[in-house]
Amino acid sequence: MANMSLNKHPMPEQDPQVRATNFKEVALGYTPDIAREEAERCLHCKNAPCVTGCPVNVPIPDFIDRLKAGDAEGAYRTIKSQNALPAICGRVCPQETQCESKCVRGIKGEPVAIGRLERFAADTAMAAGAARAETAPHTGKKAAVIGSGPAGLTCAGELAKAGWDVTIYEALHTAGGVLVYGIPEFRLPKELVRREIHFLEEMGVKIITNAVAGKAFTVDELLEDGYDAVFIGSGAGLPNFQKIPGESLCGVYSANEFLTRLNLMKAYTFPEHDTPIKVGSRVAVIGGGNVAMDAARCAKRLGAEVSIVYRRSEAEMPARKEEVHHAREEGIDFRMLTAPTEILGDENGFVNGMNCIRMELGEPDERGRRRPVPVAGSEYCLPVETVIVAIGNSPNPLIKKTTPDLPTEKWGGIQADENGRTGKKNVYAGGDAVTGAATVILAMGAGKKAAAAILADHP
Numbered sequence: 512m513a514n515m516s517l518n519k520h521p522m523p524e525q526d527p528q529v530r531a532t533n534f535k536e537v538a539l540g541y542t543p544d545i546a547r548e549e550a551e552r553c554l555h556c557k558n559a560p561c562v563t564g565c566p567v568n569v570p571i572p573d574f575i576d577r578l579k580a581g582d583a584e585g586a587y588r589t590i591k592s593q594n595a596l597p598a599i600c601g602r603v604c605p606q607e608t609q610c611e612s613k614c615v616r617g618i619k620g621e622p623v624a625i626g627r628l629e630r631f632a633a634d635t636a637m638a639a640g641a642a643r644a645e646t647a648p649h650t651g652k653k654a655a656v657i658g659s660g661p662a663g664l665t666c667a668g669e670l671a672k673a674g675w676d677v678t679i680y681e682a683l684h685t686a687g688g689v690l691v692y693g694i695p696e697f698r699l700p701k702e703l704v705r706r707e708i709h710f711l712e713e714m715g716v717k718i719i720t721n722a723v724a725g726k727a728f729t730v731d732e733l734l735e736d737g738y739d740a741v742f743i744g745s746g747a748g749l750p751n752f753q754k755i756p757g758e759s760l761c762g763v764y765s766a767n768e769f770l771t772r773l774n775l776m777k778a779y780t781f782p783e784h785d786t787p788i789k790v791g792s793r794v795a796v797i798g799g800g801n802v803a804m805d806a807a808r809c810a811k812r813l814g815a816e817v818s819i820v821y822r823r824s825e826a827e828m829p830a831r832k833e834e835v836h837h838a839r840e841e842g843i844d845f846r847m848l849t850a851p852t853e854i855l856g857d858e859n860g861f862v863n864g865m866n867c868i869r870m871e872l873g874e875p876d877e878r879g880r881r882r883p884v885p886v887a888g889s890e891y892c893l894p895v896e897t898v899i900v901a902i903g904n905s906p907n908p909l910i911k912k913t914t915p916d917l918p919t920e921k922w923g924g925i926q927a928d929e930n931g932r933t934g935k936k937n938v939y940a941g942g943d944a945v946t947g948a949a950t951v952i953l954a955m956g957a958g959k960k961a962a963a964a965i966l967a968d969h970p
Contacts, residue, residue, distance in 0.1 A: 514551035517620030522627055527840035531811055534696045534779055537837060538602070538630075543581070546631040550578040552623045556615055561625060564613040566956030567665075569593045571610060571625055578628055587636030590629060591644060595668040595711075596661065596955065598637060598703045601630025603694060604952040605831050637706060646714050647674035652969055655680060655738040657724045657910070660688020661951045662744030662942030664711060665958030666965075671714040673966055678738075680722040682907075685775060688746055689943075690951070692775040693767070695805050697812075701774070725909025730917065730938060740937050740965045743925060744958055747904040747943035753797065757854025758900070762791070762862030766798070766806045766901035773809050790815045791896030795865050797821075797851055798901030799828040802948075804835065806899045807843050817843050818893065822850040822870050822883040848872070850883065852890070854898050865893045906944045914938075922947070931961025932968075939965060 523539040524530070530537050541549065555572040562571055569590050577586035590597040606626035614622030653676035656663045664687075667677045685691055687704045712718065722728065724745055733741050750765030752758050769788070772778040776786035794810040796803050799821035810817045819838070821828060824847050828835060839845070848870045855864040869889035872881035905923045918926040918934040924945050931939040941957030943949055 513554060514548055516552060519552070519621045519624040519627075520545050520549045522624075527837075527842075530697065531808075531841040534812060536700055537697050540634055541627055541631045543583075543631075543635075546578055546583075546628060547581060549624050550575045550628060552616055553579075554615060560613040560615065561610045561623075564610040566609065566952050567594050567959055569610075569629075574632060575623070575625075575628060578632060583632050583635035584639060584641060586628075586632035587641055590632060594629075594955070595665045595959075596707050596951075597629055598633035599661075599690060599699060599707060600952055600955070601626050601628075601633055602699050602703075603950075604629075605950055607832065609952065637703075644668070644672055644710070644714060646672050649676065650674040651676075652739045653677070653737065654740045654742060654965060655733040655736075656742045656744060657730075658682075658688055658744040658746055658942075658944070659686040659708070659718060660744060660746045660942065660954060661690060662746070662944075662954040662958035662961075663688065663742065664708065665955040666742045666744060666939075666941070666962045667716045667958075668711055668714065669959055669962030670965065671711065671716050673962075676715070678717045678719060680724065680728070681718060681720045682723040682745075682748075683775070684720050686718045686720060688744075692771040693802065693805070695770070695774055695809055697808070698805070723909065724907065725913040729913045730910065730935075731914065734937060738937075739969050740939060742931070742958070742961050742965070743910060743933075743938065743940040743944055744942045744954070745907045745910060745944045746954075747906045747948045749905040749907060749923075750900065751903045751905060752900055753851065753902060755851060755853055757856060757862070757865075760854055760856040760862050761860050762896055763854060763898045763900065766796075766802045766899055767904065769806055769899050770802070770809065779809075779813060788813070789897075792816060793895045794818070794897045794899065795820050795851070795893055795895040796899045796901055798903075799823065799830055800901065800903075800948075801830045801834055803899075803901035804830045804838050806901050808838055808841060810897070810899065811841055811843060815897070818895070819843055819845045820849050820851055820865075820867065820893070821845070821847055823880070824848055824872065827880055846893075848883065850885070851898075855892070862896055862898055863894070865895050865898055867891055867893050904943070904948050906947075910944075927961075929960065930964040931957060932964055937968075 574586040574589040611622040659681040777784040778788035853866040870883040873884040925940040942954035
């Protein structure tokens, strides 16, 4: 019998006061009993509207049916048939605006907790030693994948399953892209990422690290080396700044550098690891997206008093509601309708404050969002010792510079159609390198579409 409760089962979590002092995972995961009870809320609709909201088309009702039967490994295999990284997506995918937003149960109550059930299935199956995906016989075709983030990993996995010889080229010393350098341990344990990458390696995917596209090699050189196709999934790792006075002071970080030091280089364990980081007692994070939330919550765990400074209202914040909720619970101060105008420094060149001005929302901009307008006479100084800028990123410019016949957008993104085909023969692209910074699951969807296009173009 279906569970007709109007509310999804809450996710067990660390207490906010405790978790704000450690980097352990916040969400503790469903138990088998909770998972089965939540799975019973699914009506297994014939037209499966939830699937239309999934960028990688996971057969959601089918995997939930396996959970109803107590078969977590079967549920995992069902998810894995379409989603290369289920344990990761179950944690960081914005289900509330995708699959869960289409759930019929959400019409009169809360939708089924699809993301939490996906996480449960993946965690349970992986803990039981879930087997790698089956691969087709080798075709003799080979592909180079630039970037080991979600787009690159997904594209590589799809091609490997089809029998292609795949090599991933990663700029950093560790594979995983944004999954390892950008998302904090308390949201996405890095051991999970390592295990997902290991599954790909078991399928025959080779990974070469410390290989910067545009320096260690060019796209043309890969094609000359005999690769039948090249997929560019290099992400958007070049940080944007506001171009206000004081951004070159000591104590100003891009969110990329700050999070990389913490997540990839484990600065929070210093001196156990070699990379130190200093934030002082007061930190301002500029921005309102998930990256801003991650940076703020990391700074809080380093012992700082943290303020989020965002020029629009909370209703316009692009961050997931869950991340905003967690940040508030952990004591982050939100300064809405506030914009920085200048970062101040002392005589030694270190940050010692940030001038701000209050804003109000005016007429809508070209994207339909009301434009923030300064309020005359509302300037004030926010005392801080560290400023973290989290207002977005741009793609790697080296690929554009070293591949002059690869069509790109004015803002730096690679031009590609909805299936990842670029204007350069045998070169495909997807994820943040094409769209600018977006979500993990959208990047995965782009990698999957590009793999399908590669297979179609090289039968």
